[in-house]
Amino acid sequence: xxxxxxxxxxxxxxxxxxxGDVPKEVISSNSQDxxxxxxxxxxxxxxxxxxxxxxxxxxxxIDLSNSIRENGIVQPIIVRKRDNENSxxxxxxxxxxxxxxxxxxxKIPAIxxxxxxxxxxxxxxxxxxxxxxxxxxxEASGYKRLIDIYNYTQEDLASVIGKSRxxxxxxxxxxxLPLTVQQYLASGQLTIGHARALIGADNAEKxxxxxxxxxxxxxxxxxxxxxxNTDTITSQKTxxxxxxxxxxxxxxxxxxxxxxxxxxxxNKSGKLVISYSDNLQLDKIKSKLVG
Numbered sequence: 001x002x003x004x005x006x007x008x009x010x011x012x013x014x015x016x017x018x019x020g021d022v023p024k025e026v027i028s029s030n031s032q033d034x035x036x037x038x039x040x041x042x043x044x045x046x047x048x049x050x051x052x053x054x055x056x057x058x059x060x061x062i063d064l065s066n067s068i069r070e071n072g073i074v075q076p077i078i079v080r081k082r083d084n085e086n087s088x089x090x091x092x093x094x095x096x097x098x099x100x101x102x103x104x105x106x107k108i109p110a111i112x113x114x115x116x117x118x119x120x121x122x123x124x125x126x127x128x129x130x131x132x133x134x135x136x137x138x139e140a141s142g143y144k145r146l147i148d149i150y151n152y153t154q155e156d157l158a159s160v161i162g163k164s165r166x167x168x169x170x171x172x173x174x175x176x177l178p179l180t181v182q183q184y185l186a187s188g189q190l191t192i193g194h195a196r197a198l199i200g201a202d203n204a205e206k207x208x209x210x211x212x213x214x215x216x217x218x219x220x221x222x223x224x225x226x227x228x229n230t231d232t233i234t235s236q237k238t239x240x241x242x243x244x245x246x247x248x249x250x251x252x253x254x255x256x257x258x259x260x261x262x263x264x265x266x267n268k269s270g271k272l273v274i275s276y277s278d279n280l281q282l283d284k285i286k287s288k289l290v291g
Contacts, residue, residue: 037076039107045079045088045097048124056098059257059284064095065102073100076109078127080120088112091120092127122150129161136195137186140174147172173199181208187250188259193218201225212261242267256288 077093090097091113100108115123128134129142143161146152154172158165174182174195181204184190189212190198197218198204211221245262252260256274258281264270276282 037109037111040079040088040110040112041107042097042101042105044086045077045090045108045110046082047094047097048090048120056095057257058255061095061099061102064099068096068099068103068105073105073109076111078113078123079110080113080115089120091115091124118149122146126160135186135188136171136174136192137182140171143168143172144175170196176200178205180205183250184208184212187253189246189249189253189261191218194221197221197225215261256285258285 073096075093075096077096078091079088080091081087082089088110093110097108125142125146129139134142143157146157147154152160154165154168157163157168161168174185174192176199177185177195181190181195181198185192185195190208194208194211194216198207198221201207207221207224210216210224216224245264245267249260249262252272259275261273261275262270263273274285276285
């Protein structure tokens with residue numbers, strides 16, 4: 001445990017130095033850190049294929065690109081060199097890199113860090129799970145990878161991430177859900193409250209579809225799960241939503257960054273329902289519809 005604690009504290013200090021405020025043109029003389037900051041051509045940077053974040057909201061990227069046009073990039077991204085001398089891979093800050101491309105920047109400030117594949121993956125996971133806008137499934141998957149690959153304990157994660165141990169334990173349970181249910185949660189079709197209620201349910205996938213079709217609340221879902229005849233109830237639904245419709249819902253949800261539901265009985269006509277949680281999101285919907 002002592003060795004693991006040393007690893008955790010080392011990583012915490014490393015992240016603070018990597019992600020904190022750094023002058024835009026600095027070259028470190030510390031050979032142990034081997035860190036430099038410079039402006040790198042956008043086209044010389046590639047995404048990290050092992051990035052824990054699997055969904056990037058187009059709406060959020062556009063908002064961030066507008067901010068970058070107005071204020072520039074306040075915080076450099078973190079990259080490492082690939083085999084090619086002029087090729088780099090994003091370790092942390094992929095959203096900023098993607099938004100900078102939308103903003104049509106030629107170059108982006110980046111901290112160049114020499115590190116192994118294992119260190120790069122570890123930092124990428126930690127940096128991402130510390131972000132508040134990561135969807136619950138990507139967050140839970142990131143924690144699980146740290147546990148499985150790097151032997152982190154839940155206590156270690158709580159210390160490094162700044163969350164309670166009970167929070168870590170509860171969100172890790174989401175990885176026990178069927179993959180289809182995890183996808184519904186990641187896309188915003190289910191809330192984390194729905195997902196927690198479905199953990200351990202024998203017919204979780206069927207109930208998840210029912211929740212989406214009927215727009216059930218978390219309380220209604222919990223009441224349904226208390227009944228002994230959930231198999232009968234789920235089998236009585238008229239028509240399961242077509243997979244193409246579900247895929248289209250996910251595509252539109254990802255594109256606008258808000259939960260979208262398509263309500264249809266014959267897959268030919270119906271309603272498109274966009275959910276929003278505040279006036280700001282409503283204004284975004286308005287701007288997309290009326291310009």
